[in-house]
Amino acid sequence: MPDAVRRHYELYPYPSYPLFASVRRADTYANNLDALWSLFNGELPPADLARILIAGCGTFAPYPFAVANPKARITALDLSETSLRRARLHCLVHGVTGVDFVAGDLLDPALVTGPYGFIDAYGVLHHLAEPEAGLRALAARLGEGGIMRVMVYSRYTRREEDAIRRALTLLKVREPEAVRRMVARSAQGSRLREFFESSGEVASRAGLADALLHPQVKSYRIGEFIELVAASGLTPLRFAHRGALPEPEREVERIRGMEKEKESPGNFVLYLGRSPKGPCPDAEAVFRLNPCLLPALSPWRITPVDIPGRLGNENGPLNGAERRFLRRFRHPVQAAELSPLDLKRAGSYADRLFLLRCRELSV
Template structure:
């Protein structure tokens, strides 16, 4: 990885969340290892499974640890400053036991596998050779293992990329220089409009990541598919907002959008190595995602709101839905569910609110 990228994150650790910013365990449900493993393998994760956060930044180890108490987690990042902030964030919230590793994810000697789950969210598009990076992660993935990636979409990032190229030509390298340019810009200028409509540029590190990063690649769908094919991994599912659950249908939808020079947002997707596939519809047992157990209390009033994941909209669980989910605090065989309850449980499992496994 270029030295310029390491220097960038030493100057601007990202994301710039307050150290006392906390997460509720129920909001981390889509990071739970057993839930992800059961969705793509029809089993709970094997004993001793580990998680790797590749390019962990200054925050991700904390919510992953909240979602997976007792699971060994390795947090790997190029920036020592980002790792220090991530470690401090964990310590302030009573979390220990994470292995923080400094270095380039392409270095096979660092954080050797196998890992049951690897997260590389917003990482590959900052590598000089994204294909080499994806292959390095694939080599660490256990059989049945799952890898989540997020990469920039060309049509979502057009304005950022255009501004970033212009700033580079002007040799603008400091966030405050950019803010001065915005203050001097015409009210209807593209630069002023971008700043008024972007949440990214609210903080110094967010502005630097969006507009001053030295290494950025944005993808259209077909070059992204070529990148995946070269890795030897299987595309399991797209997970950005509005994504169709069947990859082929989502690829067709994205190609149609790109024909109109549009995009569904940045690409979020899950890849796998020899995953066994989900548990058959009428077999196995259903369990509630352990991250939700505390939120399903019968004494909790009102509606339970959860963030949307895997392409789904946000979940708003009323009292009847919470009562249904509480039934699965202990494993419930699929055979014990009625013809109307079984598809309902399956829909919750597709959202990771329940886990469907063979045993």
């Protein structure tokens, strides 16, 4: 099946963002390794773990990760040479360097070797013939205290898409153009037409192919996903899909309740860790601004910073008072220097990755 998946992405490299599509560094703040490590370990990553692996990187992810982590060593791994060429070109167009592009199967232990401080497997495991083997292979590359982000399709978010894909497979429909012709002939109000009218994924040729013509797809109920995670030996740290509760156990129970009504909060996004040390208590912490936000909070910048939702939060534009507060942390601030109210506020921003919260902070 890896060959079938490889051929699919050679034909339909995904996602199909324009080469000039750009991100501001402020928008990449949740990809910053120092911020993630401090959230789950209460300290900065050691120098030998300032390494990031993007497994199944596709055509775009290396660019925002490199923007967020200009000093980290980044490896972008993908089955598809076409996807890697596009990803490399996107980085070159935006003047981004420091990424190693590697073609091959993540199951090959000799292809890229750890340890890594952060591994991203966003939208990858559900395209493997053996997702458990894939997750274990990635976990083996994770260093002590290391963090992994995984995203898999949830059954009740993808059930209409899954049904259409199965039907297209039975009908031996293999090209996006053939699907579009079917949609054009379908009746108003039909399931196929309604799906196309409501789904943003199918707007592009590559998006349509990824959603409906992929040769290897699995979607998960929450129980199945937790079983997959348990087999990896890693610790669930925090769900990060929209509206997620911060405690993994509570979020699992919330999703179980939703699934009884055949609903889901979206695709499942979860951070995992290898022997995490846990966050630093607010009262013992040193706080500093997430480095990705430094340019955005410069005193001369007056355009509001629109920071998209991360870690399950809905983050609106920062107002003037928020910006002034965060600006105080451009240099390290000890907890003892903050009032009880400001300390609580700083802890809240650290939970959202706007601030780094560490036992010690020398950067």
